[in-house]
Amino acid sequence: MTAADWDPGALPAGLRERVMTASLLARGAGQPVPAVPAISATEAFARAADAFYGLLAALDERDWARPALRDLDVQGLTGHLIGVEEDIQRALAGDPAMAGTDHVASTQDTAIRQAGRSPALTMRDWRRAADRTLDQARARGGTEDGGDRIAVHGIRLPLDDLLVVRAFELWVHENDIRRCAGLDPSVPDPPVLRLMSDLAARMIPYAAARTGLRDRVDVHLVLTGPGGGTWDVTMGPGPDGQGTGQDVAIVTDAVGFCRLAANRTTPAELDSHITGDAGRAAEVLAVAATLALD
Amino acid sequence: MVAARLCLAKPAAGVMTMRHCPAAGSQATVRGVEGSDALLAARLAAGDERALAEMFDQLASSVYSSALRVLGNGSAAQDVVQDVFVELWGHPGRYDPAAGSLRTYLIVLARHRAVDLLRSELRRVARQERHYRLAPPEPAGTASDEVMAAETASVVRAAVQLLPDGQRRVVELAYFEGLTCREVATRMGIPEGTAKSRLRLAMAKLESALDRQLLEST
Numbered sequence: 001m002t003a004a005d006w007d008p009g010a011l012p013a014g015l016r017e018r019v020m021t022a023s024l025l026a027r028g029a030g031q032p033v034p035a036v037p038a039i040s041a042t043e044a045f046a047r048a049a050d051a052f053y054g055l056l057a058a059l060d061e062r063d064w065a066r067p068a069l070r071d072l073d074v075q076g077l078t079g080h081l082i083g084v085e086e087d088i089q090r091a092l093a094g095d096p097a098m099a100g101t102d103h104v105a106s107t108q109d110t111a112i113r114q115a116g117r118s119p120a121l122t123m124r125d126w127r128r129a130a131d132r133t134l135d136q137a138r139a140r141g142g143t144e145d146g147g148d149r150i151a152v153h154g155i156r157l158p159l160d161d162l163l164v165v166r167a168f169e170l171w172v173h174e175n176d177i178r179r180c181a182g183l184d185p186s187v188p189d190p191p192v193l194r195l196m197s198d199l200a201a202r203m204i205p206y207a208a209a210r211t212g213l214r215d216r217v218d219v220h221l222v223l224t225g226p227g228g229g230t231w232d233v234t235m236g237p238g239p240d241g242q243g244t245g246q247d248v249a250i251v252t253d254a255v256g257f258c259r260l261a262a263n264r265t266t267p268a269e270l271d272s273h274i275t276g277d278a279g280r281a282a283e284v285l286a287v288a289a290t291l292a293l294d
Numbered sequence: 295m296v297a298a299r300l301c302l303a304k305p306a307a308g309v310m311t312m313r314h315c316p317a318a319g320s321q322a323t324v325r326g327v328e329g330s331d332a333l334l335a336a337r338l339a340a341g342d343e344r345a346l347a348e349m350f351d352q353l354a355s356s357v358y359s360s361a362l363r364v365l366g367n368g369s370a371a372q373d374v375v376q377d378v379f380v381e382l383w384g385h386p387g388r389y390d391p392a393a394g395s396l397r398t399y400l401i402v403l404a405r406h407r408a409v410d411l412l413r414s415e416l417r418r419v420a421r422q423e424r425h426y427r428l429a430p431p432e433p434a435g436t437a438s439d440e441v442m443a444a445e446t447a448s449v450v451r452a453a454v455q456l457l458p459d460g461q462r463r464v465v466e467l468a469y470f471e472g473l474t475c476r477e478v479a480t481r482m483g484i485p486e487g488t489a490k491s492r493l494r495l496a497m498a499k500l501e502s503a504l505d506r507q508l509l510e511s512t
Contacts, residue, residue: 010355011354011355011358012358012368012372015354015358015372015375015376016347016350016351016354018372018376019350019354019375019376019379019380020343020346020347020350022376022379022380023343023346023379023380023383023384024343024383026380026383026384027341027383027384028341029341029342029343030341030343031341032339032340032341033339033341033384033385033386033387034339034387220342220344222337222340222342222345223340224336224337224339224340225336225340228339228340229340229341230340230341230342230343249344251333251336251337251342273333
């Protein structure tokens, strides 16, 4: 074929398949570029802990007394996190009582006890508590299946996922404190954000099961920006269940999606680009918001 | 499927209401992404193979057309289309939405690839012609190889005809008759250094002329 006899509306047969195949051989679907270095879940938690500690060290005396979350000031919120670390350590040590404890109620005493203490002591105690968690996690070592399942605060997850949940929580509370102290929000570094995005995407079906989604939805989730990627997840009843699967594509930025999954923004506030049934997409985002990874 | 922006009203009494916002042209609504081309590039960077398929469906025709005009050969133009889309998929960050549209970026990329391919083919044809003069002929290639070679050779010969006589003759003797620079100098009755400098000048003009000719043709 030459330029003279080519119909501009037509492409040679098979060219599309050939281009798609060659492209996906060069880089697999779902793989973001630039590639983000893979880090362990333990490393993600360590980095989140360092970022949180760095923020605490930068606060002045007045910041510690600022209202931060629920009825807690910054010092109380840090106390809550000390309590969380203590519960995690007990769960890691195999204490079955931790499985059903409530995330807020079981840490409330530790949070309240911080009142009247020196912020430096609270900061020191939190750092030590976080380091003990890290020591226990490292002592268990990494495994291919993500580690033993740990039951704590009503969830039961492989150790790696639990550590990413903890990284999520530290990032979210770091930003709670930043907000009340009038500081700019922070963004996790891309390797940490990648693990957080992946966890949130993988957990959507569980959240959908919990909220009782009626119909099956096949979600093509594209999270843009460093730490993002592409995931295909199915929510709702399986193929043999009720209803037919609806295909929905949601494009949004990775940080915004993690904020949604952490209950720090709403579907209405999240900038997104939807392809497919808009109603189903709204349901998916509403489900993601119930993950409450904070 | 229809792209739509979701606008969710604030939840009231536990009920979430939703309406479709009028699409603002093709504007993207993802944070940090301005415009539909930037959104496509961001989706590519995130590894969204559907974005690649959409882009192919929207732009492959223009890319193929651009390559075909330069190369005049459908098989080679398909290679260029593949190169261009693989390049974009592998390195979406090289596209700068602020510098122009994705369509323009891909067409320019296709032209450059096509010109590179043509230059490579020209060198191959020239080498082949020299080789034929020194070695016994080998079995013929495929019909498409021969068509490609003939087409590219005719483009080169046309460009050579535009050179000043002295330079044109040097090129003809060196590339089409396979003479060395010394032999060219002897045949033309000029110093060897003059033959070499004419050849350099001629090659520079040919590259420039071919580029201009090819780009103008697109």
